[in-house]
Amino acid sequence: MAGRLIGLAAALALLAAPAAAQDLRIAFKAAVDGSDPHLNYTPNRNVQLHVYEPLVFQDENLRPGPGLAESWRPVDPETWEFTLRDARFSDGSPVTAEDVAFSIRRAGTIQGTRTYGPALRAIASAEARDPRTVVIRTRGPAPLLPAALAVVGIVSARAAADAGEAEFNGGRAAVGTGPYRWVRWRPGQDVTLERNPMSWREPEPWARVTFRFIPNDSARVAALLANDVDVVDAVPAALYARVREDERTRLETATSVFALYLFFDSFRERAIHATAADGSPLPRNPFRDPRVRLALSHAINRAALSERAMEGGAEPAGQIAPPGFLGHDPGLAVPRADPALARRLLAEAGYPGGFNLNLHCTNDRFAGDARTCQAVGGMLGAVGIRTTVETLPASVYFRRAYGGAGGEPEFTASMSIFASSTGIASEGLNSILRTQDAARGHGPLNRGRYSNPALDALLDRIDGELDDARREALTRDAVRLAVEDGAVAPIFWIRAAWGVRRGFTLRPSGDQYTFATGIRRTE
Numbered sequence: 001m002a003g004r005l006i007g008l009a010a011a012l013a014l015l016a017a018p019a020a021a022q023d024l025r026i027a028f029k030a031a032v033d034g035s036d037p038h039l040n041y042t043p044n045r046n047v048q049l050h051v052y053e054p055l056v057f058q059d060e061n062l063r064p065g066p067g068l069a070e071s072w073r074p075v076d077p078e079t080w081e082f083t084l085r086d087a088r089f090s091d092g093s094p095v096t097a098e099d100v101a102f103s104i105r106r107a108g109t110i111q112g113t114r115t116y117g118p119a120l121r122a123i124a125s126a127e128a129r130d131p132r133t134v135v136i137r138t139r140g141p142a143p144l145l146p147a148a149l150a151v152v153g154i155v156s157a158r159a160a161a162d163a164g165e166a167e168f169n170g171g172r173a174a175v176g177t178g179p180y181r182w183v184r185w186r187p188g189q190d191v192t193l194e195r196n197p198m199s200w201r202e203p204e205p206w207a208r209v210t211f212r213f214i215p216n217d218s219a220r221v222a223a224l225l226a227n228d229v230d231v232v233d234a235v236p237a238a239l240y241a242r243v244r245e246d247e248r249t250r251l252e253t254a255t256s257v258f259a260l261y262l263f264f265d266s267f268r269e270r271a272i273h274a275t276a277a278d279g280s281p282l283p284r285n286p287f288r289d290p291r292v293r294l295a296l297s298h299a300i301n302r303a304a305l306s307e308r309a310m311e312g313g314a315e316p317a318g319q320i321a322p323p324g325f326l327g328h329d330p331g332l333a334v335p336r337a338d339p340a341l342a343r344r345l346l347a348e349a350g351y352p353g354g355f356n357l358n359l360h361c362t363n364d365r366f367a368g369d370a371r372t373c374q375a376v377g378g379m380l381g382a383v384g385i386r387t388t389v390e391t392l393p394a395s396v397y398f399r400r401a402y403g404g405a406g407g408e409p410e411f412t413a414s415m416s417i418f419a420s421s422t423g424i425a426s427e428g429l430n431s432i433l434r435t436q437d438a439a440r441g442h443g444p445l446n447r448g449r450y451s452n453p454a455l456d457a458l459l460d461r462i463d464g465e466l467d468d469a470r471r472e473a474l475t476r477d478a479v480r481l482a483v484e485d486g487a488v489a490p491i492f493w494i495r496a497a498w499g500v501r502r503g504f505t506l507r508p509s510g511d512q513y514t515f516a517t518g519i520r521r522t523e
Helices: 002-016 042-048 097-109 145-151 217-225 237-245 290-299 302-309 339-348 369-381 394-402 425-432 453-464 468-484
Strands: 023-028 056-058 064-066 069-076 079-084 123-130 133-138 180-186 190-195 208-213 249-264 314-316 355-362 385-392 413-418 489-501 504-506 519-521
Touching: 023 217, 056 145, 064 069, 064 145, 079 097, 079 145, 097 123, 097 133, 217 237, 217 489, 237 249, 237 489, 249 290, 249 369, 290 339, 290 369, 290 489, 302 314, 302 369, 302 489, 355 369, 355 394, 369 385, 369 413, 385 394, 394 413, 413 425, 425 453, 425 468, 453 468, 489 504
Parallel strands: 023 208, 355 385, 355 413
Antiparallel strands: 056 064, 069 079, 079 133, 123 133, 180 190, 190 208, 249 413, 249 489, 314 489, 504 519
């Protein structure tokens, strides 16, 4: 009771402060496109985590820690028990284990192309033992379950029953436990949140938070310099100096978990976007040969791309997880740029004269994506892969990359960014390289339909390994196998960068998220 009185007093003190001092204005490059917390899209999740809290929180390197669950323990290899905090939803109703079980079931079964089903693939059932205890049973050992549950925002079972977008967009279902409550989403414009007086956390200093969508990089930074917003995300490297050198603003940067990958079609017998030098069809798909995939990887100068094409806004990558994240192998070097080796590998694979290739990339997913694609095309051309570059809006690119409902991927070689919501290397491998099995949640984003029984076997072992040290060693083995087989070519990790007004501080996060809870005034 005393704690609630102290929290109430703090909230009243905040309410007495000038209204303008309590408003926080954040500008996003990417627009939120939905209000349902159980549909997976990075900008949506960033905002929704302010409203709908998961059982497990993540630190700046996405490592798990207590969230709405104050503790958890494995009861046996296939059973976990989670103990909930004493918390309430923003409508005043208490959070119960039934709400948690409902949320997990909903997130694991909701229909759509961007769901959390793959992350929750190990869960067989979620049940309430008592009002504050949730028992989760899994299909076999699931040592990564706590990390996986960081993706599921807990909703009120009563308020969210049969709810859709309209109900979550400020309607009856917009009820969470987070430090803020959802007020309004205006598609293409902004999302407005207000402080949640029922939150179990210490009251936030911001009474109102507005996330504006300004996709143009220069316009977004100009809004910061003009004092129209307090914080901007996704500052491109070309504008670093503009933010750093203005006395009114500061630049914050961090290595993000988002990596740019070169993906290969390795399932078709005949490639649809690769031809012989004379334009005739190739007798076989060259990317089914690991030597060809590795040749393209060695044709790429990652350091030059990071420093020139990305203007210093990226760091060369040679694996799935960056330093500091689970599954990073410090002994795995970034593949060296070696055009002579690339040409030799091509010759050994039967392509001494190279071949023609169409390379598909995004042109609006991150600052520098189209420029990087053009540079990679030139590097491939230097080893005999005569490359035609086609850049596409992300909405078009991803529809074609995954082929839509029941369709097949349309690209032979393509580049785009990806990051696992958990930041764990094995989960990244599960999403983009594990042999596809929809029923088991394997390979949902495996656009090249790569299939390697040895990698699958390692991932099966990782899924069931309860010892942290052994699981980490197996994860590094799996990452090394994938890289050495050229299953996918990691190119670089994008540097996350924020512009912040003087008088404000921001705590960077490796998932590139911008949290109002990590922004404070210093004056």
